[in-house]
Amino acid sequence: MPSTQEIAGYAQEIAHKLGIKKFDIYGSTVDETSVQVDQGEPKQVNASSRSGVMVRVWNDEQTLGVTSTSDVDPLGIELALKTAYEASFFGAKENIPDFSPEATIPISHSPTEKATQAPAAKLIETLLAAEKELISAHPAITSVPYNGLAQRDVDRFYVNSEGSVRNESHTLSSIYLSTKTEQEDKKPRSAGAVRISHSLEELDISGCLEEAAKKTISHLNYEKVKTGKYQVVFSGKAFLSLLNAFSNIFNAQDILDKQSLSTPETLGMKIASPLLSVCDDALHPSNVGAETFDDEGTPTRRISIISNGVLTGLIHSAGTAKRLNAQPTGNANIGAKVTVSPHFYHVFSEVQPEQELSIESADNVIYIDQLKAFHAGVKAVQGSFSLPFDGWMIKNGELISVDAATVAGDFLQVLNSIVFVEKEAELTTSGVCPKVWVDALSITGE
Amino acid sequence: MLATSILLTKELPSLIYNPTRDRFDESWEAPLATLLGLGRAAGADFIEFFLERVNYISCLAEDDAITSISPKLSTGAGVRVFRGQSDCYVSTNDLSFSGLKAALEKALSIQGLILPAPNSYVPEINLELLRDYAIKNNKDTWNSQFSSMQEMSEVLLDANAKLKQKANHVQSRRAVYFRDWQEVLVAASDGTFARDIRLTQSVGYNLLCADGANRSSIGKRSGNTGDANFLRNWNYEADSEEVAESAGKMLYADYVESGTYPIIMANAFGGVIFHEACGHLLETTQIERKTTPFIDKKGEKIAHQNLTAWDEGRSQNAFGTIDMDDEGMPTQRTLLIENGILKNFIADRAGSMRTGHPRTGSGRRQGYTYAAASRMRNTYIAPGDYALEDLFNSVDKGIYCKKMGGGSVGATGEFNFGVDEAYLIENGKITKPLKGAVLIGEAKEIMNKISMSSRDLELASGFCGSISGSVYVTVGQPHIKVDSITVGGR
Numbered sequence: 001m002p003s004t005q006e007i008a009g010y011a012q013e014i015a016h017k018l019g020i021k022k023f024d025i026y027g028s029t030v031d032e033t034s035v036q037v038d039q040g041e042p043k044q045v046n047a048s049s050r051s052g053v054m055v056r057v058w059n060d061e062q063t064l065g066v067t068s069t070s071d072v073d074p075l076g077i078e079l080a081l082k083t084a085y086e087a088s089f090f091g092a093k094e095n096i097p098d099f100s101p102e103a104t105i106p107i108s109h110s111p112t113e114k115a116t117q118a119p120a121a122k123l124i125e126t127l128l129a130a131e132k133e134l135i136s137a138h139p140a141i142t143s144v145p146y147n148g149l150a151q152r153d154v155d156r157f158y159v160n161s162e163g164s165v166r167n168e169s170h171t172l173s174s175i176y177l178s179t180k181t182e183q184e185d186k187k188p189r190s191a192g193a194v195r196i197s198h199s200l201e202e203l204d205i206s207g208c209l210e211e212a213a214k215k216t217i218s219h220l221n222y223e224k225v226k227t228g229k230y231q232v233v234f235s236g237k238a239f240l241s242l243l244n245a246f247s248n249i250f251n252a253q254d255i256l257d258k259q260s261l262s263t264p265e266t267l268g269m270k271i272a273s274p275l276l277s278v279c280d281d282a283l284h285p286s287n288v289g290a291e292t293f294d295d296e297g298t299p300t301r302r303i304s305i306i307s308n309g310v311l312t313g314l315i316h317s318a319g320t321a322k323r324l325n326a327q328p329t330g331n332a333n334i335g336a337k338v339t340v341s342p343h344f345y346h347v348f349s350e351v352q353p354e355q356e357l358s359i360e361s362a363d364n365v366i367y368i369d370q371l372k373a374f375h376a377g378v379k380a381v382q383g384s385f386s387l388p389f390d391g392w393m394i395k396n397g398e399l400i401s402v403d404a405a406t407v408a409g410d411f412l413q414v415l416n417s418i419v420f421v422e423k424e425a426e427l428t429t430s431g432v433c434p435k436v437w438v439d440a441l442s443i444t445g446e
Numbered sequence: 447m448l449a450t451s452i453l454l455t456k457e458l459p460s461l462i463y464n465p466t467r468d469r470f471d472e473s474w475e476a477p478l479a480t481l482l483g484l485g486r487a488a489g490a491d492f493i494e495f496f497l498e499r500v501n502y503i504s505c506l507a508e509d510d511a512i513t514s515i516s517p518k519l520s521t522g523a524g525v526r527v528f529r530g531q532s533d534c535y536v537s538t539n540d541l542s543f544s545g546l547k548a549a550l551e552k553a554l555s556i557q558g559l560i561l562p563a564p565n566s567y568v569p570e571i572n573l574e575l576l577r578d579y580a581i582k583n584n585k586d587t588w589n590s591q592f593s594s595m596q597e598m599s600e601v602l603l604d605a606n607a608k609l610k611q612k613a614n615h616v617q618s619r620r621a622v623y624f625r626d627w628q629e630v631l632v633a634a635s636d637g638t639f640a641r642d643i644r645l646t647q648s649v650g651y652n653l654l655c656a657d658g659a660n661r662s663s664i665g666k667r668s669g670n671t672g673d674a675n676f677l678r679n680w681n682y683e684a685d686s687e688e689v690a691e692s693a694g695k696m697l698y699a700d701y702v703e704s705g706t707y708p709i710i711m712a713n714a715f716g717g718v719i720f721h722e723a724c725g726h727l728l729e730t731t732q733i734e735r736k737t738t739p740f741i742d743k744k745g746e747k748i749a750h751q752n753l754t755a756w757d758e759g760r761s762q763n764a765f766g767t768i769d770m771d772d773e774g775m776p777t778q779r780t781l782l783i784e785n786g787i788l789k790n791f792i793a794d795r796a797g798s799m800r801t802g803h804p805r806t807g808s809g810r811r812q813g814y815t816y817a818a819a820s821r822m823r824n825t826y827i828a829p830g831d832y833a834l835e836d837l838f839n840s841v842d843k844g845i846y847c848k849k850m851g852g853g854s855v856g857a858t859g860e861f862n863f864g865v866d867e868a869y870l871i872e873n874g875k876i877t878k879p880l881k882g883a884v885l886i887g888e889a890k891e892i893m894n895k896i897s898m899s900s901r902d903l904e905l906a907s908g909f910c911g912s913i914s915g916s917v918y919v920t921v922g923q924p925h926i927k928v929d930s931i932t933v934g935g936r
Contacts, residue, residue: 406934
């Protein structure tokens, strides 16, 4: 398997040979091993070593064609360049993507050192031990049907015909554990937890176990909740998943495509409670898989999206930034049509709230730990959602698991109905976010 | 006399294999037979190689411009090694003999096995004569028949122009098309040696309408396998009219009031309810995980007596149709439920080995980076005996779910799916449009509440994401009545 440097090297030679004057290439190689176990036995081990590149070629009319390929030997790259050149005559004629103006500026951040991959046997042994411990945490926990321990080495690069050369590497290790319970005359219940870290050694497996067990036990005794309007407290994970489902609000490409709840004029306007501030922070110290440049070679950075309830910034590619007279933000995903996506959210509050709320003193409040089935229940361009959730009813500070309920609302209304943002942030796979309290949301239960 | 040819491992470095680069044909037999033999000699109980080549292209028209043409070329292979019932899967982009051997070696090492020593004998595996569905069914000519980039651009732009004529309050129009050409080769230590080519295409619309604060978004997709002329024959005149009409009606729809209702689900994509609520739970993957309530119910009544359901890979040109599965087994028609009685599960090789249920030609995967798993193909509820008006006349107050969104089923059998286009039924008549409905239920309960099926079975194409990636499937049903279900709304 050629290295990213080798691929970049011969791609440039081939482009030159084909007479292609303007091109760029984004690519990566990924080495990954993952294991699953089932009732004390290894269930499946997956390992992969794969490379892929996306080539973009501009023809003499300056229209763009792209092709992606996993066939990364010289013959495969040559075919990809030829195909991209052919496609360039049929692509967009307006708003054609160009090189990022920031693709050649120096990046000050030093690359992360790669961790050594543990052998598959070590992964299996670790996961088997975790499964055993979780099953022994409570007699009702009979299995951990969804589980996995994985480690991944990623090398990525970006080169273009104007001399940009970027590459970086990182390693990731992750574990997820999801239980299932069986108790006579009761429905099966499940709960899970996830952890991600730089390496297996640093992975917080005990924290993952503790969270999965604690949550599962808390759901053993459950009640129906009455349908109605409730004050709702979202866990950091739940709030971020909802925010991400409606990220079209601050996604410049979606705005330009009219697939957003915002327009260019929304920038600078109040869209949320003053209690809410949100940044996209690719380089946040807690972001384990931090990338220092995006697929167009633009350096990543911290972007203020919402400040004290006001929409202060959008996430951009080079193309959207140019069209909206802004700076690229390092959020581009390369393709025939460049898309934009966030890296790592940081949600916080900068203003003093009118009221301090806490679960310990709450009553008749719904605490949503995890929202589910987003692809079924979110209408992103309409702004509405209706989602099942895992969570609890808080009665006089006591948590009682909720059986089969959904929460529904309009996301912009949710943002404006925030009544409290707690101080202590929860670290999740998509960002850091404290609990967020929202007034008067529709809950469907009994 | 030896049944198989014998070679020594020390001879391996001197062997020269030159299988064709651009086609999986008989020239791959020798290297794969050698590798399979090596795996068996190392102590593996079963080894399977899956080779894949993909030529994919997608095209997007937004309003009156083509904004994306995106070709994707991909080659790769996966090797699966079983030792007892434990298995591992290693994938690679490198299809050279040394690349495949390295993948095999890694898989063996994960299983605690090592390649035989230099002076060991390696019995090559006797593979069957290449069972070539591409040749048998004349698929090698597809490459020269399907639409060019020029043609797909023209069709999508024309289709989008048609939508502009039909719809009001348009905020954005999108027409999307993709073509996925996939060549696969399966070689396994039980002698399986089979090749196929699949041509899967999809085309459709997404329409977003807005009038002040009112918004509606409606999509419609059609899918096909095996027809190189699919895009040329797309009836976008009819589809644009349907999408525009639905978006217009939903633009001013009220939110559904949450509660428990009887519902009537439209035919075709309404079948997603069966796919999510029951189909997934009949996959042997779920039996292995013990996450299905039907685990020990074969031969027992699990659904209303009026319900019969199939999963099959043979309906002509349907989105989930395959000649062979991704483990080289010919596809089949599998009766899942007959008059409410559970008849069969959906099984791949590993699922069959671990659960004892027979393989059904259902070992499927998104591509070479995934091991095959038991997955649905064309799955549908069989037509019933009722006229459509019988279903409506049986509902005093309920909801007509005309166009379903996506859905999912959880580890405990709870399912959810969204409704893109819904209407209130009052006294057997459709009265007003409703938005924001999500159907929530439990598989075990809902199957006994499907009490009426009309005669108008239709199929619809869809994408199913699960353990072995996203695969093309068909869902289907006639109109059905569910006696009661929880509807999430406002």
